[in-house]
Amino acid sequence: MERILEPELMDDPEQALVYARADFEQENQGFVDRFREYFPEFTEGHILDLGCGPGDIPVRFARALPSCRITGVDASEPMVRLAEEAVREAGLSNRITFRCERFQDLAGVSTVDAAISNSLLHHVPNPLQFWHKLRLAVKPGSPVLVMDLLRPESPEEAQVIVDRYASGAPDILRRDFYNSLLAAFTEDEIGSQLARMNLTRLLIDVVDDRHWVVSGIIH
Ligand SMILES: C[S@@+](CC[C@H](N)C(=O)[O-])C[C@H]1O[C@@H](n2cnc3c(N)ncnc32)[C@H](O)[C@@H]1O
Numbered sequence: 207m208e209r210i211l212e213p214e215l216m217d218d219p220e221q222a223l224v225y226a227r228a229d230f231e232q233e234n235q236g237f238v239d240r241f242r243e244y245f246p247e248f249t250e251g252h253i254l255d256l257g258c259g260p261g262d263i264p265v266r267f268a269r270a271l272p273s274c275r276i277t278g279v280d281a282s283e284p285m286v287r288l289a290e291e292a293v294r295e296a297g298l299s300n301r302i303t304f305r306c307e308r309f310q311d312l313a314g315v316s317t318v319d320a321a322i323s324n325s326l327l328h329h330v331p332n333p334l335q336f337w338h339k340l341r342l343a344v345k346p347g348s349p350v351l352v353m354d355l356l357r358p359e360s361p362e363e364a365q366v367i368v369d370r371y372a373s374g375a376p377d378i379l380r381r382d383f384y385n386s387l388l389a390a391f392t393e394d395e396i397g398s399q400l401a402r403m404n405l406t407r408l409l410i411d412v413v414d415d416r417h418w419v420v421s422g423i424i425h
Pocket residue numbers: 214215216217230256257258259260261262263279280281282285307308309310323324325326329330
């Protein structure tokens with residue numbers, strides 16, 4: 207099945223709210239735990255979260271790594287408003303800040319000590335822009351962790367995954383999940399993107415039936 211693009215930004219207020227209220231505890235905490243397992247020596251510094259959405263992952267990182275500060279970037283205003291609210295409620299406004307901006311427009315080279323991104327890449331029409339920006343943003347020697355959905359073989363298989371993992375979820379969330387699976391990349395496509403961007407030191411791992419993870423140190 208060919209990739210079918212979905213809208214880049216999640217900027218419909220209702221869509222953002224439904225996403226913010228969904229239970230991504232297992233996935234998001236798993237992402238934080240994976241970062242700590244892969245990079246146990248990373249305990250302080252500035253982390254950049256590309257496509258941070260409603261801020262749950264920055265909050266989890268800030269709690270897990272108390273000497274880190276985090277900048278979340280998302281170009282959806284409703285998402286950034288929800289993220290700011292979540293951070294205020296968590297009492298972490300002194301260590302987490304947000305920028306409402308497309309990651310493609312971020313200025314600054316070698317400014318952060320680590321970069322993370324969960325579930326952004328499938329939104330992006332040109333994935334090479336993402337890898338390019340990721341590499342530019344971090345200081346040499348910085349860890350990166352990127353996770354996203356895997357595109358299934360067919361629309362029918364995508365529907366099976368939605369039914370398996372989001373059976374009782376609101377319709378908007380099920381629709382977005384389905385469209386995201388169709389817009390996602392295969393493991394081979396991610397491998398080609400990394401090769402084209404000279405990022406072959408990063409490792410790709412398929413961690414379950416619907417996610418890939420790319421990790422490593424950017425030199
Ligand atoms: C599926 S959500 C993931 C949110 C968060 N990372 C998480 O795992 O909960 C993807 C987010 O990426 C944002 N996004 C998409 N394209 C973007 C871009 N070019 N620049 C910044 N944010 C973008 C969307 O607005 C949306 O909030």
